[in-house]
Amino acid sequence: xxxxxxxxxxxxxxxxxxNATLIGxxxxxxxxxxxxxxxDFAIPAHKPGQYGTLxxxxxxxxxxxxxxxxxxxxxxxxxxxxxxxxxxxxxxxxGQLILSETLDYLEFYIVLVRESGTEKPPALTPRLFALRExxxxxLGEKITGSYTLDPVQPEHTVIFLATGTGEAPHNYMxxxxxxxxxxxxxxxxxxxxxxxxxxxLDVHRRLMELxxxxxxxxxxxxxxENLGRKLYIxxxxxxxxxxxxxGKPLDPTSTHVYLCGNPNMIGVPTRDVKTGQWQFPQPTGVxxxxxxxxxxxxxxxxxxxxxxxxxx
Numbered sequence: 252x253x254x255x256x257x258x259x260x261x262x263x264x265x266x267x268x269x270n271a272t273l274i275g276x277x278x279x280x281x282x283x284x285x286x287x288x289x290x291d292f293a294i295p296a297h298k299p300g301q302y303g304t305l306x307x308x309x310x311x312x313x314x315x316x317x318x319x320x321x322x323x324x325x326x327x328x329x330x331x332x333x334x335x336x337x338x339x340x341x342x343x344x345x346g347q348l349i350l351s352e353t354l355d356y357l358e359f360y361i362v363l364v365r366e367s368g369t370e371k372p373p374a375l376t377p378r379l380f381a382l383r384e385x386x387x388x389x390l391g392e393k394i395t396g397s398y399t400l401d402p403v404q405p406e407h408t409v410i411f412l413a414t415g416t417g418e419a420p421h422n423y424m425x426x427x428x429x430x431x432x433x434x435x436x437x438x439x440x441x442x443x444x445x446x447x448x449x450x451x452l453d454v455h456r457r458l459m460e461l462x463x464x465x466x467x468x469x470x471x472x473x474x475x476e477n478l479g480r481k482l483y484i485x486x487x488x489x490x491x492x493x494x495x496x497x498g499k500p501l502d503p504t505s506t507h508v509y510l511c512g513n514p515n516m517i518g519v520p521t522r523d524v525k526t527g528q529w530q531f532p533q534p535t536g537v538x539x540x541x542x543x544x545x546x547x548x549x550x551x552x553x554x555x556x557x558x559x560x561x562x563x
Contacts, residue, residue, distance in 0.1 A: 255324055255327045256310050256327055256328070261308075261310050264308055264310060264328060265308070265387055268306075268308060268330050268389055269387040269388055269389055270290060270291045270292065270389060270390060270392075271288050271289060271290040271291060271387065271388055271389065271390035272288070272289050272291075272385065272386070272387055272388075273286060273287070273288055273382050273383070273384055273385065273386050273387075273388060274287050274288070274289045274356055274384065274385075275287030275356070275358075275384065276382065276383065276384050277450070278380075279447060279448075279450045280447050280448075281363070281380075282362060282363040282365070282380075283361075283362055283363070283416075283447075283448060283450055284360075284361050284362075284363070284379070284380060285338070285358065285359070285360055285361075285450055286358070286359045286360075286361060286379070286382075287340075287356045287357070287358050287359075288305070288356055288357050288358075288359065288388065288390055289355055289356040289357075290356075290357070290390045290392075292392060294354070294355065294356075294357065295392060295393060295394045296394075297337070297394035297395075298399045298400070298401070299337075299339065299399065299400060299420070299423035299424045299426070299427040300336070300337075300396065300398040300399040300400060300420040300423060300424050300509075300560075301336070301337060301394050301395055301396035301398065301399060301420075302334045302335055302336045302337060302394065302395065302396045302398075302420075303334070303335065303337055303357060303359075303390065303391050303393075303394045304332050304333065304334050304335070304389075304390070304391030304393075305332065305333060305335055305359065305375070305379065305388060305389065305390060305391075306330045306331060306332035306333070306375070306388065306389030306390075306391075307330065307331060307375060307378040307379065307382075307388050307389065308328070308329065308330050308331075309322055309326050309327050309328070309329050309330075309331060309374070310327050310328070311378045311381065312378070312381045313377035313378050313381055314363070314377050314378075314380045314381045316365060317363075317365045317366070317372065317373065317377040318365060318366045318367060318372035318373060319372065320372045320374070320377075330389055331374040331375050331378075332375070332389065332391070333375045334391075335359050335361060335419070336396075336398075336417075336419045336420040336423075336511070336560065337357055337358065337359065337394065337419065337420065337423055338358045338359060338360040338419035338420070338422045338423060338451075339358055339422050339423035339426050339427075340354070340358055340426075341422060341425070341426045341451070341454050341458065342454055342457055342458075346457055347461070348426070348429055348430060348458075348461065349426065349430075350430060357390070359419070360416045360418070360419035360422070360450060360451075361376060361379060361416060362376070362415060362416045363376050363377065363379075363380045364376045364377075365377070396560075397549075398420060398509070398511070398558060398559075398560040400424055400427065400428065401554070402507060402554045402556075402558070403428075403507050405433065405434070405435075406435060406505065407435060407505055407506065407507055408435045408436045408437075408438075408497065408502070408505055408506040408507070409424075409428060409433070409435070409436075409437050409438075409506070409507050409509070410437075410438045410439075410440075410493070410497075410506060410507070410508045410509070411424065411425065411437075411438065411439040411440065411508075411509045411511075412440050412484050412508065412509065412510050412511075412512075412516070412537060413439070413440065413441045413442070413510070413511045413512045414441070414442045414443065414484070414511075414512030414513040414516050415441075415442075415443055415448065415512055415513070416512075417441075417511035417512025417513070417560070418439065418441045418451070418511070418512075419511075420509075420511055420560065421439055421441075421509060421511065422451055422454075424509065425437060425439060425458070425465070429458065429461075429462055429465065433464070434464060435464065435505075436464050436465075436466070436497055436498075437462075437464060437465045437466070438465075438466045438467075438468065438493070438496060438497065439455065439465075439466070439467050439468070440467075440468040440469075440470065440484055440487065440493075441467075441468075441469055441470070442469075442470040442471075442472065442483060442484050442512075442516070443469070443470070443471055443472070444471065444472055444473040445471055445473055445474060446469075446471055446474060448471075449469050452467075452469060455467035455469075466496060468487075468496065470482055470483070470484065470487075483516070484516055484537060485516070485534075485535060485536070485537060485540060488501075488537065488540045488541070489540065501541070501544050501546075503541075503544065503545040503546040503547070503556050506546075506556060507556050507557075507558065508537075508541060508546065508556065508557050508558070509558050509559070509560075510537055510538070510557065510558070510559040510560070511559065511560040514532075514536075515532075515534060515536060516536060516537060517536050517537060517538060517559050518531060518532050518534075518535060518536010518537060518538045518539050519532070519536070519538060519559060520532070520538055520539065520542075520548065522550075529542070538557055538559065541556075541557050542557070
């Protein structure tokens with residue numbers, strides 16, 4: 252970097268492009284972080300489940316141990332940006348549900364991508380994970396997305412199914428539902444490799460103490476106890492365990508299911524142009540399993556009872 256940009260040039264670039272400050276940083280471990288970002292502008296109007304954009308310049312340092320990066324002279328002054336679903340703080344310092352809607356920051360839940368699996372290395376997260384509280388960065392002035400609670404009515408059961416940091420928008424949605432007094436069952440399932448990958452585990456355990464209609468189900472796949480008996484989200488549906496948790500059958504007339512995370516878990520279908528029939532990917536994903544039970548996915552502007560976010 253020193254061959255291309257001077258400290259003065261870097262400082263000028265930061266002043267030109269950055270419009271927000273990292274005011275909070277929690278790392279459950281080296282590759283997982285919860286960031287709180289305060290913009291220089293008023294928080295844009297938005298809904299739980301939507302996403303914003305974070306960015307950093309290529310001139311910023313990267314954490315060690317990531318895929319090697321080679322930049323040309325013209326690349327050093329560019330800002331790399333990526334959309335991230337908004338998470339949300341759920342409990343206050345006393346362990347009670349936060350009631351205020353006037354937070355002056357946005358919360359993001361992000362995993363460090365060390366290897367891209369392609370020749371192009373990951374550009375943003377290795378830089379985000381090098382940040383410290385007080386550092387500056389870019390935050391998009393628009394928050395958008397169709398993955399929202401708009402279809403949910405007060406009498407509906409709501410099920411959230413996620414892998415890893417895919418539960419970020421679900422945290423926001425769950426907080427919103429509980430804050431507005433939602434009474435029917437709310438279940439949130441999150442599947443990760445290790446217990447340490449559940450950054451909000453204690454929060455959800457506390458929510459179960461506070462709200463009898465809420466249940467959090469964490470699943471791990473690589474702990475010693477998982478050897479020979481891994482349990483995935485699809486297994487909860489096939490075995491009937493999810494219905495046992497609900498205490499009733501999965502009813503597409505009164506239940507909404509939200510999916511975010513690994514595409515293999517979601518299993519987004521496509522329609523055959525000629526026949527109009529649904530075509531499902533392999534391995535079997537949650538969408539196919541739910542459609543077998545009468546649920547219908549969102550399709551264009553037509554809202555169904557299965558809602559999913561294509562997380563990557």
